[in-house]
Amino acid sequence: MEIVTAQEMYDWDQLAIQSAGIEGKVLMESAGREAARAVEGKVERHDRILVLIGAGNNGGDGFVLARTLLNRGYHVQAWQVVPDEKISGDALLHKEIYSASNYPLLKLEDWEEFTAAMQSADVLVDAMLGIGANGPLRSPLKEIVELANQQSCCRIAVDLPTGVPADEGVVDFDGFRADHTIVIAALKMSAFLQHTRPYYGEVEVVEIGLPVKYKNKGRRVVWQADDVKRTLPKRGADSHKGSHGRGLIIGGSYSMPGSIAVSAKAALRSGAGLVTVATAKSAIPSVSSYVQEATFLPMNEKDGAITGHAVEDFQQFDGVAVGMGIGRNSEVQELMSELLAELNVPLLIDADGLYQVKELLEDVEVRSAPIVLTPHPGEFAHLTGEPISKVMQSPFAYSKEFACSHGVYLVLKGPATIITSPEGDQRVDVSGNAGLAKGGTGDVLSGILLAMMLQSESFMDGLCNGCFIHGSTAELLTEASHSKTGLLATDVIEGLSQSFRIFS
Numbered sequence: 001m002e003i004v005t006a007q008e009m010y011d012w013d014q015l016a017i018q019s020a021g022i023e024g025k026v027l028m029e030s031a032g033r034e035a036a037r038a039v040e041g042k043v044e045r046h047d048r049i050l051v052l053i054g055a056g057n058n059g060g061d062g063f064v065l066a067r068t069l070l071n072r073g074y075h076v077q078a079w080q081v082v083p084d085e086k087i088s089g090d091a092l093l094h095k096e097i098y099s100a101s102n103y104p105l106l107k108l109e110d111w112e113e114f115t116a117a118m119q120s121a122d123v124l125v126d127a128m129l130g131i132g133a134n135g136p137l138r139s140p141l142k143e144i145v146e147l148a149n150q151q152s153c154c155r156i157a158v159d160l161p162t163g164v165p166a167d168e169g170v171v172d173f174d175g176f177r178a179d180h181t182i183v184i185a186a187l188k189m190s191a192f193l194q195h196t197r198p199y200y201g202e203v204e205v206v207e208i209g210l211p212v213k214y215k216n217k218g219r220r221v222v223w224q225a226d227d228v229k230r231t232l233p234k235r236g237a238d239s240h241k242g243s244h245g246r247g248l249i250i251g252g253s254y255s256m257p258g259s260i261a262v263s264a265k266a267a268l269r270s271g272a273g274l275v276t277v278a279t280a281k282s283a284i285p286s287v288s289s290y291v292q293e294a295t296f297l298p299m300n301e302k303d304g305a306i307t308g309h310a311v312e313d314f315q316q317f318d319g320v321a322v323g324m325g326i327g328r329n330s331e332v333q334e335l336m337s338e339l340l341a342e343l344n345v346p347l348l349i350d351a352d353g354l355y356q357v358k359e360l361l362e363d364v365e366v367r368s369a370p371i372v373l374t375p376h377p378g379e380f381a382h383l384t385g386e387p388i389s390k391v392m393q394s395p396f397a398y399s400k401e402f403a404c405s406h407g408v409y410l411v412l413k414g415p416a417t418i419i420t421s422p423e424g425d426q427r428v429d430v431s432g433n434a435g436l437a438k439g440g441t442g443d444v445l446s447g448i449l450l451a452m453m454l455q456s457e458s459f460m461d462g463l464c465n466g467c468f469i470h471g472s473t474a475e476l477l478t479e480a481s482h483s484k485t486g487l488l489a490t491d492v493i494e495g496l497s498q499s500f501r502i503f504s
């Protein structure tokens, strides 16, 4: 499913209108009717529904929606909240059709009367402003949004909650706080951003008949269960352990053996044929007691922390993950530099490894074998040298810029994980829940991703599948037997088998 900016949405609409000959008023009828159908699924028959109608085409959708719900016997009050002269074009046509249906149209003239109507509504439908929002909310929309947000009724937005920007990068806004948003045709970027996502509530996308031929295909999409089922590699009946890749995981220390242990176990649970753990010799007993299926490569150490190793010992592997619990001493930086220069297989870098790689970005750029970086927002801010708040206001733009300029696959972790290829293609994974907000879950993800890198024909598909499986496993566990509070990284590992049964 595509994710669009406001401009990309307008381009799709315009191409459909000009090239396919579908008229704007037809799209509006379709959008309003589909939105009405979606509203029907969220309200009770006896609910008093108040539709707030603005000046633009979002308001036009509101006229169609109000007429459709009235035709179907719902209790609807339609309130036009802007002066008559502001309504034009397709929206005016649909206003006229509404009025020709003999339904009353209320106008915002007396604020007290309007407030009383809002207060007695069970459901508020916001069709005031959509992707055409320009600058901070002006009167009377600003005051209406403030009043609407004070009501205890159900709030439903059409396309976008009024005031919320469609695109990234805008943080100063007043927005309608929707319980549900019925998104027209394609998800807007702001549905995935930390600072705008909470305004949407639950999201439902409605299809309005735009010819798919004209959409901006594939550059930014949501990765979904069907994509996973379609692309997850199948295990051949005649395969052997060598067919599924030999993975190496480098990291851990005497005082931090857990990170590397869970990465290794997760890689094995995700189908890697063979996994070797390269860690401080003193950490091996505790790691091996948790992951009996792995083999070990003892590394040089000082006070229980890795200090380095000859990279030629790592050449026999098909893929390497490095950084989990590895520490931040200068010898590790040297090791990272050698890995980048001498190891010619796919390399995933996480955790402390990301801290180290900040100084090695030039080495990253010249490396020919693929590199995957898996930062959380704090680590990504460190890599870019920008404050977290700035990076997270525009995570799509920052991810793309970073991945393209350094030639890496970037997995920016969060409630909406953004996966970007070196060519700038972006996919978003929204699986998972708050149960994953706990130490160790990132290490589990690194292990799963290494296994996917070893087994997948397409790197991008493999990374997206790994993120999706990680999040879905948390969802499956918290739905069935675990709580979000009590979920552990090791529970996720144990749940992986169940997920692979569903998605393979």
Ligand SMILES: NC(=O)C1=CN([C@@H]2O[C@H](COP(=O)(O)OP(=O)(O)OC[C@H]3O[C@@H](n4cnc5c(N)ncnc54)[C@H](O)[C@@H]3O)[C@@H](O)[C@H]2O)[C@@H](O)CC1
Pocket (backbone or CB within 6 Å): 010, 013, 024, 027, 028, 031, 032, 054, 055, 056, 057, 058, 059, 060, 061, 086, 128, 129, 130, 131, 132, 133, 134, 135, 136, 137, 138, 139, 141, 158, 159, 160, 184, 208
């Ligand atoms: N063919 C199309 O373009 C379609 C558009 N559709 C709907 O149309 C919407 C986009 O329509 P428009 O481009 O007319 O834009 P909007 O309806 O989102 O808003 C434009 C209107 O809002 C006012 N406005 C802008 N910023 C404001 C602010 N900060 N404070 C107060 N008022 C402000 C403008 O003066 C203008 O009258 C979509 O979100 C969607 O709901 C759908 O009907 C499907 C087809």
Ligand SMILES: [K+]
Pocket (backbone or CB within 6 Å): 058, 126, 127, 128, 129, 130, 157, 158, 159, 160, 161, 162
């Ligand atoms: K709206």
